[in-house]
Amino acid sequence: MPDRAPQPVDRQLPTDEARDLISLVRDIAQREIAPKAAEEEDAGRFPRDVFGLLSESGLLGLPYDSEYGGGDQPYEVYLQVLEELAAARLTVGLGVSVHTLACHALANYGTKEQQVEHLPAMLGGGLLGAYCLSEPSSGSDAASLRTKAVREEGDPSRASGAEGGGDWVITGTKAWITHGGVADFYTVLARSGGQGPRGITAFLVPGDAAGLSAAPPEKKMGMKGSPTAQVHLDGVRVPDDRRLGDEGQGFAIALSALDSGRLGIAACAIGLAQAALDEAVAYATGRQQFGRPISDFQGLRFMLADMATQIEAGRALYLAAARLRDAGRPFSKQAAMAKLLCTDTAMKVTTDAVQVLGGYGYTADFPAERYMREAKVLQIVEGTNQIQRMVIARHLAGPDSR
Known part of the structure; x- marks a missing residue:
């Protein structure tokens, strides 16, 4: 039986713009998401076309700055959009939440140059992100992650900050990654220094980077249309201008x-x-x-x-x-x-x-x-x-x- 179209919730929205936004989301949910949800989840199909539509509709960057393609929406409104999408199909609502999470480091800690270069494509250019923190041996204890990032010295003029130059070489395995294998970019947390939370740095890694691969998706109890997989980084080379924030600030x-x-x-x-x-x-x-x-x-x-x-x-x-x-x-x-x-x-x-x-x-x-x-x-x-x-x-x- 096809999923029932989401029923309207009596929402208290702060502006007419927000009310129009929710109406748009409900229309997309009723026409494009809910009718196919049961069939596609049963078949384990990832709805990449839906995420493309959401991007074209300006719904993948709602809480971020419009200067870079975002929607300038408060979290109060953005979260109600997520609720509407999840009511139609959890794979879609959760996918938008994960994408927003993957954009957070760049949007809030990246340099102006990094934001100008990367954020427009991430927020409204059809790209889809993933967030790589957990590992096979570090779930709740995320500060004990083992993925290594080693910097090779190079031309300091390539550095994004005061410390730097050269490329980083990242090696390790991330686990339980939503959109693993289908994402266009990965926000990766890796150990660049000593043990503990202060030795971790964040990086923006392209999905097609040499040495990056994904294992077959996990066979899950639910959300079968949302790929969850280990992501392997085998000597992935990342320029220093894709380091997000300061060294050691990643955690x-x-x-x-x-x-x-x-x-x-x-x-x-x-x-x-x-x-x-x-x-x-x-x-x-x-x-x-x-x-x-x-x-x-x-x-x-x-x-x-x-x-x-x-x-x-x-x-x-x-x-x-x-x-x-x-x-x-x-x-x-x-x-x-x-x-x-x-x-x-x-x-x-x-x-x-x-x-x-x-x-x-x-x-x-x-x-x-x-x-x-x-x-x-x-x-x-x-x-x-x-x-x-x-x-x-x-x-x-x-x-x-x-």
């Missing part, structure tokens, strides 16, 4: 990106949960048992009410965190809270949606079972929910707590 850049990325995951989770709720309500109001719709039975009505309440609470939390970010205020704790609550909500709501549909919920004829399978990964990516609890507790107990 701080990564943490900054993850705070924003966690809000993207939260918004995608609420979009997925909303799609599951819409499916459950439509089924419950149309399914007759004992001479009346099953939505008339109190036990089921209470389930639907709880699902809707949890979704609204998650949406309010991620929007509150986004407004802090937009105001330039600290939001790391709230981002962790939003990621924790929204992804746990997605898991609970999608599981309950399967229950509402009964036996049909367990079949692939309806999308509820796919939503439940997809929800699980959201509790894991960009910091497991156990890590989010550690982040929140650290904010409560003080920076010296462990």
Whole structure:
């Protein structure tokens, strides 16, 4: 059965421009994404054509500066766009979130020259990005990554900063990379110095760089249309003018990106949960048992009410965190809270949606079972929910707590 078109959510948007933007996204979602979602996920097809359409429509660079092809949109608006896309197909919503994450280092820490050279193509030129932090032996403990970046001395005039010159040679393996093997560029975190977080530097690596390759995509429980693969860097040579930020600043850049990325995951989770709720309500109001719709039975009505309440609470939390970010205020704790609550909500709501549909919920004829399978990964990516609890507790107990 084709996925149901996303139902309009009553949004409080700050401007007429934002309302027009959401209308555009809903139109694309209903015409181009939702009708093919079930078939393409079942076949494991990556929707590169959809990402091309989103780029042409100005939707791949929404929170970035229009000087470089971005949309000048606040996070409060950008996240609601992600929610709409994820409600139509999580592979698309999450893909836009990952692309935005991959652009973060250049947009916020790159030099003016780097931004002028690379950002327009990344934000509106049809390119798609990937973010390379995790490794086979370093997931939650990202500061222990082993991928090496060794600089070869060269002409100092080629340097992007005061330190430099020469090329960097990057060797190592990155793991669990969304868009691995299909991305046009990779933001890569590699060890350029000693052990620990201060020895890590960020690089912008072209997708067609010599020595860069991807393993076959992982065989996953859900999101089969979104390729997740190891990325191998075998002596990949990168000029110093593709180093992002200062040497040793990479881990701080990564943490900054993850705070924003966690809000993207939260918004995608609420979009997925909303799609599951819409499916459950439509089924419950149309399914007759004992001479009346099953939505008339109190036990089921209470389930639907709880699902809707949890979704609204998650949406309010991620929007509150986004407004802090937009105001330039600290939001790391709230981002962790939003990621924790929204992804746990997605898991609970999608599981309950399967229950509402009964036996049909367990079949692939309806999308509820796919939503439940997809929800699980959201509790894991960009910091497991156990890590989010550690982040929140650290904010409560003080920076010296462990």
